[in-house]
Amino acid sequence: MQLNPQTIKKLRRFREIKRGYYSFLFLAGLFVILTLGELLVNSRALMVSYEGELYFPTYTAFHPGTDFGLDYRYEVNYRDLQQSFRKEGSDNWVIMPPVPYNAFENHSPNGIFKPAAPSINDRHFLGTDTTSRDILARLFYGTRIALYFSLAFMICVYLIGITIGCAMGFFSGMFDLIFQRLIEIWSNIPFLYMVIIVFSVIPATYSISARIGILLTVMVLFSWTSMTYFMRTETYKEKTRDYTAAARIIGASNSRIIFKHILPNVLSTLITFVPFTIVSAITAITALDFLGFGLPPPTPSLGELLKQGTANLRTAPWIVTAAFGTLVVLLTLVTFIGEAVRESLDPKKFTVYR
Template sequence: MISLNPVTIKKIRRFASIKRGFWSFIILFVMIFISFFAEAFINSRALIVYYNGKFYLPTYTRMIPGSVFNLGYDYETNYRDLKKKFQKSEKNIEASSNFIIMPPVPYNPYENDLKVNSYPPFPPSFKEKHFLGTDNVGRDILARLVYGFRTAIIFSFVLLIMNYSVGITIGCSMGYFGGKFDLFFQRIIEIWNNVPFLYVIIIIASIVIPSFMILLLIMAFFGWIGITWVMRTMTYKEKEREYILAVRSLGASHARIIFKHIIPNTISVIVTYAPFAISGGIVALTSLDYLGFGLPAPTPSWGELLSQGWQNMDAWWIVSSVVAALVTTLMTVTFIGEGIREAFDPKLHTIYE
């Protein structure tokens, strides 16, 4: 069983007392939970099918070909249509016994829901269960928002880990060792800063189709610079404090001083920059998708929805949905960062009461 020391418990209670940060954490956690298990909430495949005395689940692993129900589905069952047939009590279906349970949003982010004598985009409709309407090719906007959020949040967190791993290591080393090591990496960073990031993306996108991993590596290639400068400055400041001089006089190794003393005492700065890094990752991916240099179609993307909203200004539900999702996400991440910075700042806590 994991036991927490009194200082950690005190920090957690302090964070819970900061209502804006705590409730933002709850909201973001719910958003992440729904997006990571989106197949259970937003999917064109049924959750459960009961037909002629047998249960069929899970249906989204293609365990139920259309031929099972003998309803004319040659390749894949249309579960929304099947539900309607169950409800109409046709001669080969007993509606009183057969039933189907669909997700709350019975559409996947890739399918086109088109109508006769009508052209998308379609406005929000609770009857059709397009709660935020469709885009200009008939795909459900809510489905693409949720699946796009999952892609964006994973991208941002992985990018954060990569940038922080490189940036904190190099920045602390620059500040701690100084001298020629510091001067060498200063010149490297100055060269890196002069490389036009967007041009690199454009050049690579013209050669190969950008994938999730390619975009991640390119952004990580340039994204570690910001936190490196911050950690360099903080390390220069911390290494001259009395507690560092004390542990150094006791014979502590360089690695122990950096990882056991300097980094823990700069955690408030690291945490302060983390939400901005996550927000920056989401905005960067959205911007690249908007410009057409991001993830390839038909990958669900907030940037691609923004582009559609710009091209279809009459379809107000497209751009308003994406903007609302972006504002909510960026605001909650920022509030969480503020709450964690205030609650977990080591200078506000001590084990000596």
Template sequence: MKLNPVARKRLQRFKEIRRGYWSAIILAALFVLSLGAELIANQRALLVIYEGQWYFPTYGGILPGETFDLGYRYETNYKDLKLKLESSGKGTVIMPPIPYGPLETDLSVGDFPPHAPSLATAHYLGTDTSGRDVLARIIYGFRIALLFSLLLLFFNYLVGVSIGCMMGFWGGAFDLVFQRLIEIWSNIPFLYVIMIVASIVQPGFWTLVAIMVFFGWTSITWYMRTATYKEAARDYVMAARAIGASNTRIVFKHILPNSVSTLITFVPFSVAGGITSLTALDYLGFGLPPPTPSWGELLKQGTENLDALWMVLSVVGAMTLVLMLVTYIGEAIREAFDPRKFSYYD
């Protein structure tokens, strides 16, 4: 796709801000890796070679123990299978780097979780109070939190930008009605609504997205309304009207492209806000239902069991890293899209 000169200059300027540029690469790499979390942290094997047959349990479905002559019909214990095949020489089992799933409990008689970090047991960040691997839950929790914040960003922008653009472009009674509506909407206590919903139904992923979009779209609306008012008064918009351009063309070909610098600078901070909001709701007990992997739920366990300091440090460290990367990206985007440096009139 060919970029216009201003877009190329903005991209070049973004690359020149090395801290933001490398932060974007690192965050994108972490997100891509999290999409394949099953290949990194999983109780199922990546590959089993048994009597000349190749099996891929991670994405190939659950294999019963009788497949490998283990004498039971439920899902194979691949750690046990690995030991047996290595001792008998009948095959090979390749496990993920973290051989535990986010919901798998590692319990033994007389030994009570949480367990401290240990290389011997491959619990690199220890276990939580239920014996589940902390690192596995952090990886899966990161994927859920980032997908949640990206969906929240998309729907908030879809609704907020649409309404804000209509308010600024049409003005008049439409603008006045939505101004009053947004003022009322912004004063509704969001946490109380979550508490009421949680008392009626167990909030799920899509339920939380819907509730947060329902109350979160107003923040971007004011910025889009102001940007539309400003752009609609420009000479190039007047010229477009004079030659008979339709309202749709004016909005999509002139106003929105020239408002992108205002909108895009809020994207990284909106992502950070979505992550922290979900973490806070999970910490308070109004977020995703257990046993869903969640940073907030891990943080709550850690604060209630201060002897297991590794849980608090792991979650705080992960959140600090992600929010720091997002902040650096936001600074670089804000600098690259500074309208005092580059402007675009079509």
């Protein structure tokens, strides 16, 4: 792939800004880990060897207990299976993921569902929550949902925002005028209230993924407007530049001018906003969960953990520490990346970011 020398220069500058660059690497790594999460944090075994046959249950259909010589037909409890194989001293064995719990099961070493402090022996590395679910597992999958969600949110918002903003700037005139007024009205509707209202009327019979989709749609519908302002002004600016006029004289079509000439030149402004949009999306979904209007229980989420944590500040400080810590790390990383991106795209190299 041939990259524009300007772009290469920008990328090189991004790499030079160590804080942002390492944050980016870290987050990218985290992203890969989260995507392959089922191999790390799961109640299903990575590998089972039973009677000479190998099983890899992570991504397959469930195995009833009867598959491994147990007397029940529901999903095998692989942790117990591992114990019993060890006790029998047979050739059968089980390899469990490092965190052998899923985000939903209530697992308490002493049979009472209450917050348990972090313990390496029980493999609850961050402790358990109020109903004895593993915090690390919930945090892990909660973060994954939040990250995926915010990425999808960002893409949708930018698609809509760029399209409409660009069109407004390029076509100007009545089109611009009408859309500006519409956006002014639309952006005055308080977004959080709208989410709460919409969520109180949609039935929960919808599956969790459908609910996440609806939440995403609602949030996107009320968030794309701010993007259009930047796009509109930038397009206005670029439209009057000589190169655009030149392209027009040559006879380039509107779409060619927009996509080939204007868009690449305004993108650098937009890209600096990306990380901050992600930050706001993570914050919004966490806030909604905290208020109880986000994802339906028992979906793991940062907001729900934060809520539990604040309600058990004295008795189970590890809940709030884990959730708050994750949130802080996540948001800081994204902010660092954002800062670095902004700086590397800044044409004035030697200014100081204030």
